Amino acid sequence: xxxxxxxxxxxxxxxxxxxxxxxxxxxxxxxxxxxxxxxxxxxxxxxxxxxxxxxxxxxxxxxxxxxxxxxxxxxxxxxxxxxxxxxxxxxxxxxxxxxxxxxxxxxxxxxxxxxxxxxxxxxxxxxxxxxxxxxxxxxxxxxxxxxxxxxxxxxxxxxxxxxxxxxxxxxxxxxxxxxxxxxxxxxxxxxxxxxxxxxxxxxxxxxxxxxxxxxxxxxxxxxxxxxxxxxxxxxxxxxxxxxxxxxxxxxxxxxxxxxxxxxxxxxxxxxxxxxxxxxxxxxxxxxxxxxxxxxxx
Numbered sequence: 001x002x003x004x005x006x007x008x009x010x011x012x013x014x015x016x017x018x019x020x021x022x023x024x025x026x027x028x029x030x031x032x033x034x035x036x037x038x039x040x041x042x043x044x045x046x047x048x049x050x051x052x053x054x055x056x057x058x059x060x061x062x063x064x065x066x067x068x069x070x071x072x073x074x075x076x077x078x079x080x081x082x083x084x085x086x087x088x089x090x091x092x093x094x095x096x097x098x099x100x101x102x103x104x105x106x107x108x109x110x111x112x113x114x115x116x117x118x119x120x121x122x123x124x125x126x127x128x129x130x131x132x133x134x135x136x137x138x139x140x141x142x143x144x145x146x147x148x149x150x151x152x153x154x155x156x157x158x159x160x161x162x163x164x165x166x167x168x169x170x171x172x173x174x175x176x177x178x179x180x181x182x183x184x185x186x187x188x189x190x191x192x193x194x195x196x197x198x199x200x201x202x203x204x205x206x207x208x209x210x211x212x213x214x215x216x217x218x219x220x221x222x223x224x225x226x227x228x229x230x231x232x233x234x235x236x237x238x239x240x241x242x243x244x245x246x247x248x249x250x251x252x253x254x255x256x257x258x259x260x261x262x263x264x265x266x267x268x269x270x271x272x273x274x275x276x277x278x279x280x281x282x283x284x285x286x287x288x289x290x291x292x293x294x295x296x297x
Contacts, residue, residue, distance in 0.1 A: 004097035005055050005104055006181075007062055008266055011047045011069050012084045014040040019072050020047055026065035032057030037266055043221045045080025046089075048184065050266045052096060055107050062091060063114050070119045070171040075146045081219045082230075085142045085149065086172035092127070093178045104178035105129045112176040116163030122153070122173040123162040129177035131161050138175065139215070146172040183233040183272060184265035185241060187248050191257045194220040197227035200251045204229070204244060211247060213238040226260060236269065242276040 013019050020040050024047075027035040033053035040047040049065070051058060066088045073087035091111065095104040105128045112123040130136040134157065144152045149167040152158045159165055160173060167173060189197060197218030202208045205216040213235040219228045229248055233239060249259055270288055278286040 001098040003055055003099040003103070004052055005058055005099055005107060006050065006052045006094040006096050007058055007091065008048060008050050008094070009062060009065065009091045010089045011049070011065075011073070012045065012075060012078055012080070012087050012089055013069070013073050014045045014047050014080065015042050022072065023047070023065050023068050024049060026068060027051045027061050030057060030061050033061045039265060041082075043080065043219070043223050044082035045078060046082045046084070048266050055099070055103075059107060059111050059114070062111060063118060066091075066115055066121075066174065067119060070121060070168070074170040075172050076170060078146075081221070083139075083142055083145050084172075085145050086121075086168075086174045087170070088174050089142070090126075090138060090175045091177075093176075094181050095178070101128055101178055101180065108176050108178045112162050112174070115174055115176070116160075119168075119171070121163050121168050121171060122160035122165070124173060124175045125161045126175050126177040127179040132157070141175050149173060180235070181269060183236055183241065183268050185231050185233060185244070186263040186265065187229045187231070187245060188221065188224070188226045188260045188263065189228065189252055189257050190260040191227050191255070192220065192225045193255075193257075194218055194227050196252070196255045196257055197229050199255075200248055201229050201231075203251050204231075204247050211239045211244060214244060236272040236275070240275045240279065241272060242279040 011023055024038050027033055035051050037050040069087045075087055093104045093108045095101055108129045115121050116123045124141050125131050126135055126138050126141050135141055153165055201216035201218040204210040204214055206212055206214050215232040217230050219230055221228050252258055274288050
């Protein structure tokens with residue numbers, strides 16, 4: 001049975017569309033690889049790619065894309081809203097079909113080793129691939145970002161898993177690991193007040209006593225003059241999109257603010273969409289089987 005894995009690498013480039021296309025080109029026209037989606041954001045100065053494929057073929061495309069990014073992205077000149085530690089900031093592998101999380105972990109670790117060997121790049125392993133418990137959480141690994149790496153890498157507990165024990169001068173370090181599927185979802189508010197977005201993010205995120213499986217931060221979007229609550233939903237069966245949107249609406253109302261619009265980054269499981277659809281409409285006994293998908297006819 002053919003194994004299928006998903007990879008969602010995050011690149012620290014969201015403004016130079018020529019660079020974006022050169023990086024994405026590594027996923028195009030490759031046997032055993034399918035590029036599903038990519039989006040670049042100027043405010044966050046970041047691009048997220050979603051690709052699926054057979055493990056070895058997808059790994060080869062990822063390694064090629066990282067090589068392009070290391071060559072073309074200079075983090076000494078990079079400034080954006082989103083925290084970042086590397087030109088290729090994080091590279092998660094997600095098992096999709098006929099593949100276990102342990103097998104995705106093996107793939108992630110071999111990819112990290114290749115990146116270190118090919119590009120003299122320090123690599124940290126996270127999530128399922130973490131070599132220590134304190135490295136499991138992406139936010140912890142990324143703490144200090146690119147600028148703080150030289151001091152951080154002096155600490156014994158923050159030596160990289162692969163590659164040199166010093167920062168790549170322009171590309172920083174990469175974070176690689178296996179994880180389960182998550183939803184990257186943003187809610188934009190009809191205010192430019194960043195303090196409100198930060199307060200709401202703190203209220204709803206699990207680490208501050210909020211909703212289960214929700215990670216959230218507040219950002220300011222210069223392009224649209226809006227405050228944003230940016231989230232990762234690590235298990236939509238525990239907390240769905242409809243729950244976080246309603247929670248944000250409720251919290252925003254305390255500041256006389258409302259939700260302006262929402263934004264999905266990358267792809268989303270169909271079940272997460274149908275769950276939200278059923279919840280908002282009050283549908284009973286609704287299932288995915290009731291959706292007519294013309295592409296399957």
